[in-house]
Amino acid sequence: MANPNASAPEFLPETGPDEQVPVLAASIEQRRHQIFPVLTEREVARLLRFGTVRTYGNGVRILEAGYTRFGMVLVLKGRMAAYRYDGLGNSAFVIEHGPGEFTAEVSQLAGRPSLVNVTAVGSVEALVIPADQLRALVIAEAELGERIVRALILRRVNLLELGSGGPVLVAPPGQPALFHMQSFLTANGHPHTVLDPRNDETAQALCEHYQPTADDWPLVVCPDGSVLKNPSNVEMGRCLGMSRELPAEKVWDVIVVGAGPAGLATAVYAGSEGLSVLALEARAFGGQAAASARIENYLGFPTGISGRALAGRAHVQAMKFGVELAIPLAATHLACHAVPLALDLVDGQRVRGRSVVLSCGARYRRPSLANIKQFEGRGIYYWASRIEANLCVDATVILVGGGNSAGQAAVFLSTHARKVHMLVRGDGLKSTMSAYLIERIRATANIELHTHTEIVALEGDDEGLKGVRWRNNNSLSEKDVNVSRVFLFIGADPNTDWLDGCGVEVDKQGFIRTGDAVQAAPCRLDATGAPVRSSLETSVPGVFAIGDVRAGSTKRVAAGVGEGAQVVSQIHAYLASLPVAG
DSSP, rough: OOOOOHHHHHHOEEETEEEEEOOOHHHHGHHHHHHHHOOOOOHHHHHHHSSEEEEEOOTEEEEEEEEEEOOOOEEEEEEEEEEEEEESOEEEEEEEEEETOEOGGGGGGTTTTSSSSEEEEEEEEEEEEEEEHHHHHHSSSSHHHHHHHHHHHHHHHHHHHHHHHHHHHHETTTHHHHHHHHHHHTTTOOOOOOOOOTTTTHHHHHHHHOOOOOGGEEEETTSSEEEEESOOHHHHHHHTSSSSOTTOOOOOEEEEEOHHHHHHHHHHHHTTOOEEEEEEESSSSGGGOOOOOOSSSSOTTTTTOOOHHHHHHHHHHHHTTTTTEEETOOOOOOOOOEEEEEEEETTTTTEEEEEEOOOOOOOEOOOSSSGGGGGTTTTESSSOOOHHHHHTTOEEEEEESSSHHHHHHHHHHTSOOOOOEOOOSSSSSTSSHHHHHHHHHHHHHEEEEEETTEEEEOOOOOTTEEEEEEETTOOOOOOOEEEEEEEEOEEEEEGGGGGEEEEEEEEOSSSSGGGGGOOSSSEEOOOOOOOOOOOTTTTEEEEEEEEGGGGTTSSSSHHHHHHHHHHHHHHHHHHHHHHOOO
């Protein structure tokens, strides 16, 4: 069953110069030569040094969904067949590969488990390339590597559009936890299928066996066949191989906390320069920028790019350069005085690094409304992706906020909703939003701007939000509006609570001070005994802060990416100052 909420159009990177995915279903066949390229004998010969030649008898399972972590399997002789598998025992033929063809998709760059079963058809001789060697291949063989990476990306797009591969979510429509799980998977560009137990026999049988209570939805069938009840994001990440047990003995050159644009830039630049990099992200790569429906002032994209597509490209680059991306895995404590530095993680692991980059960003604020948590995911949203937009078709919605993200979301939602009421406390948008977005909002007939206005009450029941009351703070008049979808983009607080007691200095708002702004802590000393602190270094030597979480930073995607690149040179200088390990 295809997933109607799949959002490949917002997620994945470009597939060639000036050419962007999404690839719509109708065009998949037209691009078959890119999705399933056939390598020549000479090209195959160039790849032999990256893998091991193995033979398989007829019917032997070469790849097993949810388990096998090969980077790529290239057919030398014979044929092998790929099948989609959903963990429930259902299998569907995808394609048969012959000599010069290979099986893999983009997550194999990171050594994640296969999403398909692959079986030998007759006797097969194949080149098995592990994930680390696949990354080495795409770097060393630039032209050939580009074709291979394009194929890997397009295969993931195909899976997303078909809604096949990955986990199966089982729950009746409208369950808040189901919405949150779909949102999590979509934000991470992971294919999945949703089954309604009211009309699907397989889902009904699963429910009869597990007898889920109201708190157990959704049931999640992992690719390996295991079944979870309403799993946390961390449990889901383990189910899919997105995060795994990290080597406790390893000391990373750089640990990046937060994989928004700034953190991803650090990961890409540091990884490309040969540093060992671990990137931790609590929810999904891209951070708040991924919620931007279209960024039109980012250099090099004159027609604009969605935040999710930009983040998707950076994510693939990071995997290409060998960055270990652990998603979703939040840091809960930074041991600033440990040597080397140490981070405790939400799942109980501890990781160590010679340097740490804090790019943990900021989170949207909740208004002071008593019952707001009751409706989160059931009418209250802090994100405007395709999943949320699909809930708003021909409906009236409210969007609160006056920044660029709010403007982009309003324009995006206006293409789905019948009416978008945009509420701001100030007297307009000029001081908080880019001029091009203001003009677009003015030109959009179904967006109505309400100035000096805020929501003062929410109404609803167990099924979700039913209405709101807003107030004009000039006239003090109030109005009740029947609406079931409200989007909040009302400023952000820094994600720094977890640093309490560590020694990283923050300002009164909780943003991290760096460089000359640091007040209390002494600088480290250079080789001559002179005090030194890099411009992005915090009060703790070897701990750097970039992007939205840094005090005084420019809250723009381009600025975050720039700091992410800049900090790598400062990390090199810091690492060079450390004593040589004996």
